[in-house]
Amino acid sequence: MKPLEELRKLCLALPETTERPSHGEPAWFVRDKKTFVMFADHHHDDRLAFWCAAPPGAQEELVAEEPERFFRPPYVGRRGWLGVWLDVPVDWAEIRAIVTDAYRVVAPKKLVAELDA
Template sequence: MGEPVESLRTLCTALPEVTERLSHGEPTWFVRGKKTFVMFADHHHDDRLGFWCAAPPGVQEELVAAEPDRFFRPPYVGHRGWLGVYLDVPVDWAEITEIVEDAYRMVAPKALIAQLDSPT
């Protein structure tokens, strides 16, 4: 895929009723303009490129423990179980797609999740 932010943008905006706007100076994606589910992190809090996203319970701890070179506990939202994903390492975009979709499912209303799950 191309630039990490463009690839991430493509994944996020493909989901139902997702909007993007800057939050804290970084591209951030929202469900119905309200609930954040993915935030880009371009060297904002450290010298790494990555993103922060909502994650199902236990996923952050599991992935950070298994692959600390690819995943991290982000500041501010890490205590809520959010996952940090580095994009300055070799990236498996199929895995990133699943992570982004899981993040969406954590914050989206049931009607939008049903829309995501229904065959088109």
């Protein structure tokens, strides 16, 4: 499965998630309002990635530990968002956990509780 298709499957499996274009690329929203994941191929620089909301401190920790897999994305990186390269070997179970954490950061408490149930 292609990275975009796999990422789409993970995002849309979460409660009350929708997809629509944002800045010319697919993005996923909670209740069609808050973005939690953005696909990142719009610079067409031969790098494939996604950007996502992240728990406090996660961006700094992951980028410091594995800069070949994680990065501080432009525009939203200052808000703690995490960039994840998809053109390197990818562990999709780990990506699922990162996407789920992103969802938890922006979703209302009721939806997080539904996810945990």
